[in-house]
Amino acid sequence: MLRLYVLAFLAFLFLPILVITLFAFHSTTAMSFPFEGFSLRWFEVILSDDNFVNSLKNSVIVATASSIATCLLGTFAALAIPRLSKRPKAAFSFLAFAPIALPGLFLGIGLLVLFDMLGVHRSLVTVTIAHTLFCLPFFIETVRSRVTFFDADLELAGRDLGAGPFAAFRLITLPILAPTLLGGTILSFALSFDEIVITVFVIGEQSTLPFYILSAMRRTVNPTINAASVLAMGMTLVLLLVAGVILGMQKRRAIQQRSADREE
Known part of the structure; x- marks a missing residue:
């Protein structure tokens, strides 16, 4: 019964995705069974759409900028938290985790009000700021899991040998944290690339890929939307897979190193 439950659970999660993927390759405009044949025509149509291409470029630009900003800010935050005393550490950890617990709707409305009060014109810049705020908690928690296994004595040894704070x-x-930082940055890129709820409130006249798909679905549902969704989903899955492999390898290496140190 447990195996049946697991299979039913996986089917519930992935069956809609499989249906979307299947009809993205449908040779006709029909969005229902029976399936009449495979074709790449809808991918050709969507890739020839200038609005789609521009939206894809905007998504890549925003995701790249926000992931770099997240990496810079999140790295120092993740390194600073373990060095704080007990109460400030607990408070900072709670505040850093809070955006994950808050619904995207609240964050979007809050940022919209903030930008309006400051007189900031909504554009890809405001989207980048919003995505950085959204991705930071995920990045910090990811890096903190590696910092937990980091031996601070290595840095202290470098300082004792004459290295300054920046050189150490x-x-x-x-170098020790680099694989984790890379994995967290890729994860941030994937989260930003797919974000739509917050984007709706802070975007201006330009469009990102999820916003383009949402706008297209308001008019009609056709196989080109399936094709666009499959392209976006494929890029996201590849990035998440790469990030997961990097983080998994780094975590296993850290655990093995810690076990070796205990044996010595």
């Missing part, structure tokens, strides 16, 4: 960070801490 650049030559010792950064």
